[in-house]
Amino acid sequence: MKPLPRWDDGRHVVLAGDAAGVVAPASGEGIYYAMLGGRFAASAVALCLKTGDGQALASARKAFLREHGRVFWVLGIMQRFWYASDRRRERFVSMCRDRDVQQLTFDAYMNKRLVRARPLAHVRIFFKDVAHLLGLARV
Ligand SMILES: Cc1cc2nc3c(=O)[nH]c(=O)nc-3n(C[C@H](O)[C@H](O)[C@H](O)COP(=O)(O)OP(=O)(O)OC[C@H]3O[C@@H](n4cnc5c(N)ncnc54)[C@H](O)[C@@H]3O)c2cc1C
Structure with a gap:
């Protein structure tokens, strides 16, 4: 929706x-x-x-x-991309085991804002995203 x-x-x-x-x-x-x-x-x-x-x-x-x-808008883009197939959904779920992802998600849920406070965590998540996209990370 x-x-x-x-x-x-x-x-x-x-x-x-x-x-x-x-x-x-x-x-x-x-x-x-x-x-x-x-x-x-x-x-x-x-x-x-x-x-x-x-x-x-x-x-x-x-x-x-x-x-x-x-x-x-940002969540809409995430949904369009990560929910596009069962395979991507599985990868999205396994990314949620990551501590950086959990912390950022928790902060964003609690404050209802996009979280920018931890640039290094964003960089780490970006590289983990890419690894998942290329199938280099374990599901
Ligand atoms: C399975 C499920 C799990 C969810 N989990 C979460 C969650 O964990 N966290 C979260 O934030 N959101 C969750 N949601 C979403 C959340 O429940 C809804 O977004 C939220 O309840 C919407 O509130 P609302 O008041 O707009 O509608 P509703 O809560 O649906 O209220 C509408 C009310 O209007 C009544 N109604 C309908 N037609 C009429 C009529 N003609 N006359 C009189 N009354 C009528 C209905 O009976 C209902 O009580 C979940 C939704 C689902 C379906």
């Missing part, structure tokens, strides 16, 4: 959660994003009621993507 191109009809309706498509690609995490999306939808409805302008409903999607659009 991925965020739908529109979450509102510009008049009466605004979506949140699974209905809006905000389940993180690759991980399937949707609870946090559904709750956050619900909050943004509520703010958009409040603005719509205050101003009488149905276009205000679009602010829910804008606010969500401003905060999490990049994470969804």
